[in-house]
């Protein structure tokens with residue numbers, strides 16, 4: 001396997017959060033050992049797995065290179081893992097790079113021209129590639145050919161370069177940002193969903209056995225419930241709970257150990273961390289559940305607007321704890337219940353009272 005560049009963005013505000021979905025340095029070091037190696041080992045995402053299995057089998061039967069594959073979904077759901085599985089199932093080598101690493105068409109030409117026949121090219125964050133590189137990719141995907149431009153201005157000439165057949169696996173967290181001509185050139189598109197608790201429990205049991213950690217069913221369920229639907233977070237929480245179990249107990253993980261350990265790390269029963277709870281608490285206690293503007297809410301929790309909007313809110317919205325309305329942020333009845341607070345009369349969540357705020 002060849003790494004052209006790290007695929008993770010360590011500079012995101014999420015990077016140092018225990019429940020952040022982007023990979024931190026420790027994740028990068030440990031993930032290689034935890035990655036499922038074939039489709040049979042890959043947990044969950046049944047529909048994607050079944051469809052991909054057909055695509056790959058058919059290509060093998062034809063003795064051909066597999067169609068280009070687009071994987072979309074949030075960070076940490078297994079896109080890199082699946083790309084490696086595609087290469088393994090096809091018995092092909094894999095090259096890994098990312099959109100931000102390809103700023104010039106020449107960068108892409110250099111990678112494409114060095115691919116071997118049948119190789120899998122994994123392009124993470126494909127939506128962040130530069131325009132000229134993107135246009136070069138169209139031709140490469142369709143005709144296995146690129147035009148390399150030599151010289152500048154009126155004297156520039158295009159030298160056609162034949163490429164060996166290869167499989168592009170593009171990954172994106174923002175499928176909607178891909179221009180249709182690029183999207184259309186993928187033979188198979190898979191959308192990866194967040195994982196349910198039973199699947200995350202299986203991920204945790206599998207990782208625990210690879211890490212040689214003893215964990216019982218209730219302990220795995222406790223961690224799964226706080227892992228925000230994301231295997232990467234489940235694996236990270238497992239490692240923190242293992243640390244706690246080794247230092248404070250006999251190394252074995254059960255429900256109590258998992259619950260106390262994650263309490264120490266301030267990850268609550270639903271997977272909210274300190275920032276998430278600070279936003280919710282401000283919304284409920286200072287603004288009676290809203291509506292309140294994003295800037296005001298950000299000042300109240302002492303954070304940047306962007307941090308509240310991009311780091312805390314997506315999960316709170318997904319969990320049905322906060323709603324973004326045209327009049328501002330509004331807490332849902334579930335938010336009051338989660339923090340154990342009672343909504344003032346007449347607010348959503350005040351039990352049997354009318355919803356006067358249209359949230």
Ligand SMILES: Nc1ncnc2c1ncn2[C@@H]1O[C@H](COP(=O)(O)OP(=O)(O)OP(=O)(O)O)[C@@H](O)[C@H]1O
Pocket residue numbers: 007008021022023030031032034035036041042043044045074075076077078079080081082124203231232235
């Ligand atoms: N279905 C799964 N079964 C078991 N483990 C999984 C599964 N999906 C992901 N994982 C584990 O979660 C971790 C993160 O997965 P991966 O790096 O593939 O995510 P990603 O979607 O590529 O993330 P990013 O978008 O940040 O690159 C890996 O350690 C991997 O082992």
